[in-house]
Amino acid sequence: MSGSRYSDLERPPLSEAALNRALVHPGSLWTGVTVVESTGSTNADLAASALGGAGEGTVLVAESQLAGRGRLGRSWSAPPRSGLTFSILLRPRPPIATQGWLPLLYGVAAASAVRRVAEVDVRLKWPNDLLIGERKLAGILAERADDAVVVGMGLNVSLTREELPTGTATSLAVExxxxxxxxxxxxxxxxxVESHYREWTAADGDPEASGLRSAYLAVSATIGRRVRVELPNGQALTGLATGIDLSGHLQVESEGERYTLSAGDVVHVRTAE
Known part of the structure; x- marks a missing residue:
């Protein structure tokens, strides 16, 4: 079988009006949801809006994203309405030193939501990829725009095996x-996201006091695993992932040394490797 087995009726468009009725109300974090048919990158669009003064709680959803970007500059795309592609704009008040936790917070929230609604066992690969088993279900990318943070997510929903980009990806339909x-x-x-963000903000960004660090560790697929971390400088480090520090950085023990990593692409290593 090739191509999509879904018709346009089976991949219906999202209703901007219905989403705003459900999510935007007095006291809500969310101040407006916009749904567009297509765009290059929801993160890039919201970053531009942030620089133009857009308020916290702005949400931008694209039915089709033409120039989506993942971590480490990777690009990806998917058939229209086959996934959830959206970004949110936050203007966090906690100290900037704690804001490295925002993408991890988003990962915890997304994993919890998907697990509850879709009834699948979702785990997190550091820092914030959603996995089912060892297959990637969703990616999250956070970017700063002056004093704002834009967080984008791409979640594979109805993609078929043939539509998925690699053998290491999956979708809710496939699962x-x-x-x-x-x-x-x-x-x-x-x-x-709103619930976790409010708790984290109330604790002034403290990952321990807000319960964020323990929540992250509870759904981590990485901690306790042997990993290979491909670093931004082209080098790689192999060792045991032992924990997450108070800045959200990954701790890896390798050949008797402990390393603390703020960035890198994690590969879970099988024990036989």
């Missing part, structure tokens, strides 16, 4: 999840 309806999934993710 036979209980829900492949993008509307309740998006609502659930945004509500979980």
């Amino acid at each position: 036979k999840a209980a829900c492949v309806d993008r509307d309740p999934l998006l609502r659930a993710v945004l509500r979980e």
